[in-house]
Amino acid sequence: MDLTTVREIRTPSRRDEIVFAPGERPLGGGTWLFSERQPGLTGLVDLTSLGWTPVERGVDVDGGGDVLRVAATCTIAELLRLPADDDWVAHPLVDQCANSLLASFKIWNVATVGGNVALGLPAGAMTSLMATLDATAVVWTADGGERREPVSTFVTGVVQTTLEPGEVLRALEVPLGSLRSRTGFRRISLSPLGRSGTLVTARLGLDGDFVVTITAGTTRPVQLRFDEVPGERALADALGRIDCWYSDPHGDPDWRRAMSARFADELRVELGRPATDAPVRPVRESTHDPRSAAARARRTPPTTTTPGGAR
Numbered sequence: 662m663d664l665t666t667v668r669e670i671r672t673p674s675r676r677d678e679i680v681f682a683p684g685e686r687p688l689g690g691g692t693w694l695f696s697e698r699q700p701g702l703t704g705l706v707d708l709t710s711l712g713w714t715p716v717e718r719g720v721d722v723d724g725g726g727d728v729l730r731v732a733a734t735c736t737i738a739e740l741l742r743l744p745a746d747d748d749w750v751a752h753p754l755v756d757q758c759a760n761s762l763l764a765s766f767k768i769w770n771v772a773t774v775g776g777n778v779a780l781g782l783p784a785g786a787m788t789s790l791m792a793t794l795d796a797t798a799v800v801w802t803a804d805g806g807e808r809r810e811p812v813s814t815f816v817t818g819v820v821q822t823t824l825e826p827g828e829v830l831r832a833l834e835v836p837l838g839s840l841r842s843r844t845g846f847r848r849i850s851l852s853p854l855g856r857s858g859t860l861v862t863a864r865l866g867l868d869g870d871f872v873v874t875i876t877a878g879t880t881r882p883v884q885l886r887f888d889e890v891p892g893e894r895a896l897a898d899a900l901g902r903i904d905c906w907y908s909d910p911h912g913d914p915d916w917r918r919a920m921s922a923r924f925a926d927e928l929r930v931e932l933g934r935p936a937t938d939a940p941v942r943p944v945r946e947s948t949h950d951p952r953s954a955a956a957r958a959r960r961t962p963p964t965t966t967t968p969g970g971a972r
Contacts, residue, residue, distance in 0.1 A: 733775025803827030878917035
């Protein structure tokens with residue numbers, strides 16, 4: 662869509678040039694920004710002109726552990742092309758969450774990981790991915806400083822985040838330990854190619870901690886954390902305390918609550934079983950290529966929408 666109210670697009674090359682005048686907004690991939698009218702928008706500040714490295718390894722400045730640093734301007738296609746270490750057993754989750762967006766390869770090559778998170782939509786699958794992996798959002802503040810917070814709390818509601826005026830999401834830092842953890846994935850929608858009704862993931866950490874993350878079915882990411890794989894009753898009690906189930910044309914709250922509970926329990930059982938094989942990096946096709954078999958398979962609607970068999 663043409664944004665007829667925009668009068669200027671600025672392309673900063675240094676951090677001190679990232680200043681927003683009234684009516685200006687940051688621009689990443691722009692796949693959502695250009696999809697509908699933006700009342701009051703008069704200018705754009707293109708963050709892609711800063712030339713941030715899409716993905717690199719680094720060290721967490723707080724905890725000192727090794728992290729995978731994903732730039733906010735990294736495209737979904739670039740993230741999918743990331744070679745995985747042999748012990749990254751959580752790597753398939755990247756592909757699972759990317760496909761949850763139900764976007765074409767054209768969108769994947771433009772849409773940014775940071776843009777999907779910063780938009781704050783309940784069905785933002787990059788938020789699901791980063792929250793599941795306990796990623797940290799690195800935010801550049803308006804005074805030239807920097808702050809960090811978990812992605813799981815960065816999104817606070819429907820199209821709401823903790824970003825203050827003048828702030829920019831700079832990167833998402835994923836602990837390498839999370840990529841070495843076992844993960845599980847469930848998703849359902851009201852139609853084979855519909856927006857996610859609920860998306861439930863689970864991660865079994867290297868030290869035995871168990872984390873369930875619910876998105877799409879709730880207005881914000883919800884995480885349930887346990888020191889070990891919980892029993893059925895303990896998990897059900899934790900799910901019963903969730904008070905932010907989402908309601909829109911893609912699903913009623915009661916349905917989303919019921920399906921999330923079902924999926925969470927399936928993942929509890931799945932990850933509670935001992936791992937039978939040594940961690941090996943899966944061999945998978947590059948699904949950003951429309952000629953791949955995986956991409957062709959997505960053109961045929963599946964008979965089920967989740968590994969658990971829910972229709």
